[in-house]
Amino acid sequence: MHYAATLHDLNEWDDAIKAFTVVHAMVPKDAMPPANIAAACSQQGRWRDCLEWADKALKLDPENYIAHISASYGCLALGRWAEGWDHTQYIYGNHLVIRVYNDPDNEEPDWDGSPGKTVVVQCDQGVGDILMYSQCLEEMVKDCKEVIIECAERLVPMMKRNFPQCVVYGTLKQAGQGWSKNHKIDAHVHISFLPRFYRKTEGEFTRKQYIKPDAEKVQKWRDWLSAMPKPWIGVSWQGGIQNTQKHLRTLKLEQLAPVLECKGSFIDLSYKDNSREVDAWNARGGSQIIRPKLDTNDYDDTLALVAALDEVVTVTTAIVHACGAMGRSCRVLVPSVPMWRYAYRIEDGGMIWYPKESVQMYRQTPGEEWGMTIKRLAKDLKPRILLAA
Numbered sequence: 001m002h003y004a005a006t007l008h009d010l011n012e013w014d015d016a017i018k019a020f021t022v023v024h025a026m027v028p029k030d031a032m033p034p035a036n037i038a039a040a041c042s043q044q045g046r047w048r049d050c051l052e053w054a055d056k057a058l059k060l061d062p063e064n065y066i067a068h069i070s071a072s073y074g075c076l077a078l079g080r081w082a083e084g085w086d087h088t089q090y091i092y093g094n095h096l097v098i099r100v101y102n103d104p105d106n107e108e109p110d111w112d113g114s115p116g117k118t119v120v121v122q123c124d125q126g127v128g129d130i131l132m133y134s135q136c137l138e139e140m141v142k143d144c145k146e147v148i149i150e151c152a153e154r155l156v157p158m159m160k161r162n163f164p165q166c167v168v169y170g171t172l173k174q175a176g177q178g179w180s181k182n183h184k185i186d187a188h189v190h191i192s193f194l195p196r197f198y199r200k201t202e203g204e205f206t207r208k209q210y211i212k213p214d215a216e217k218v219q220k221w222r223d224w225l226s227a228m229p230k231p232w233i234g235v236s237w238q239g240g241i242q243n244t245q246k247h248l249r250t251l252k253l254e255q256l257a258p259v260l261e262c263k264g265s266f267i268d269l270s271y272k273d274n275s276r277e278v279d280a281w282n283a284r285g286g287s288q289i290i291r292p293k294l295d296t297n298d299y300d301d302t303l304a305l306v307a308a309l310d311e312v313v314t315v316t317t318a319i320v321h322a323c324g325a326m327g328r329s330c331r332v333l334v335p336s337v338p339m340w341r342y343a344y345r346i347e348d349g350g351m352i353w354y355p356k357e358s359v360q361m362y363r364q365t366p367g368e369e370w371g372m373t374i375k376r377l378a379k380d381l382k383p384r385i386l387l388a389a
Contacts, residue, residue, distance in 0.1 A: 031061035038070035050074040077343035085196035117186035123151035128318035136194035209327035217304030228265035231310035239317035258378035324354030
């Protein structure tokens with residue numbers, strides 16, 4: 001089991017499944033081997049196999065949280081929304097910490113969607129997830145007596161401006177919450193769990209803009225960009241960490257050459273410092289990539305820059321969700337084995353979470369390198385660049 005788990009953590013999915021299968025044959029009444037096979041299948045984008053193995057595990061142990069989480073990813077990738085959100089509840093308290101805001105003597109349950117309550121929304125997971133799930137806040141406000149958002153400090157201005165009906169505190173990274181004494185809190189909920197109440201069917205996805213950037217900051221970036229030839233194109237080619245498929249979501253800058261051959265000015269939107277790679281590219285001549293001086297302590301600055309650009313080309317990062325939430329044009333390179341957020345297909349090629357034609361997905365062909373997919377994106381991009389120039 002430890003050997004198989006190590007293979008899993010090293011992204012060696014096929015070998016991990018083989019090892020877990022051996023263990024499953026040795027201890028057929030133990031739910032953990034089939035649960036872990038389900039998890040490995042989800043990492044490979046084999047959603048139906050994932051659900052088959054998760055079901056085997058849950059028959060052995062109905063409370064196995066790994067099987068439930070894997071089943072959640074499988075269901076959501078296939079558009080089985082209500083079922084997927086039901087399984088998602090097992091991630092809280094296992095993979096994600098539950099913060100409690102009342103004194104231990106006062107009961108504070110998870111919010112069950114019942115109206116008329118004062119509820120704290122904990123902004124869990126990454127910025128991209130927070131942006132994606134925050135579209136449910138407008139509907140939640142209508143149901144609750146008071147909605148309190150606890151998030152990282154750098155997200156406070158964005159949250160306050162776009163959800164003025166909510167009370168916002170930037171204390172998510174702090175040990176305590178002194179402000180909780182000022183509210184009679186009835187329940188708490190993770191922001192990633194809100195779709196369980198508001199996105200249970202495809203028809204409940206509103207596909208509209210719900211985040212507006214700071215107008216003054218947008219103008220600041222437009223003034224900065226005005227010295228550069230149009231169109232202004234943001235690029236991001238690095239995404240994820242080891243356990244979120246970094247190896248699938250990260251490109252080398254030179255792979256974007258077909259895009260960088262287009263006319264215009266290219267702005268680096270990468271979150272991490274990749275100045276060495278950019279400097280090496282720029283030294284070769286041709287299209288230059290400019291690194292903006294973003295205020296990393298205020299995500300509003302990133303939103304404003306994205307809003308000021310004409311186009312964005314990116315791998316699967318938070319930038320995708322920033323564009324979608326604001327209804328901005330974005331072309332995203334999706335690996336052949338995507339995470340569940342990018343797996344569900346709709347006819348217009350976008351993401352069901354965002355307005356039509358804001359996010360356009362270019363899926364890598366299974367078994368092929370990125371070259372053909374990037375060339376197809378560049379071909380589609382050129383007519384839009386001519387209009388923006």
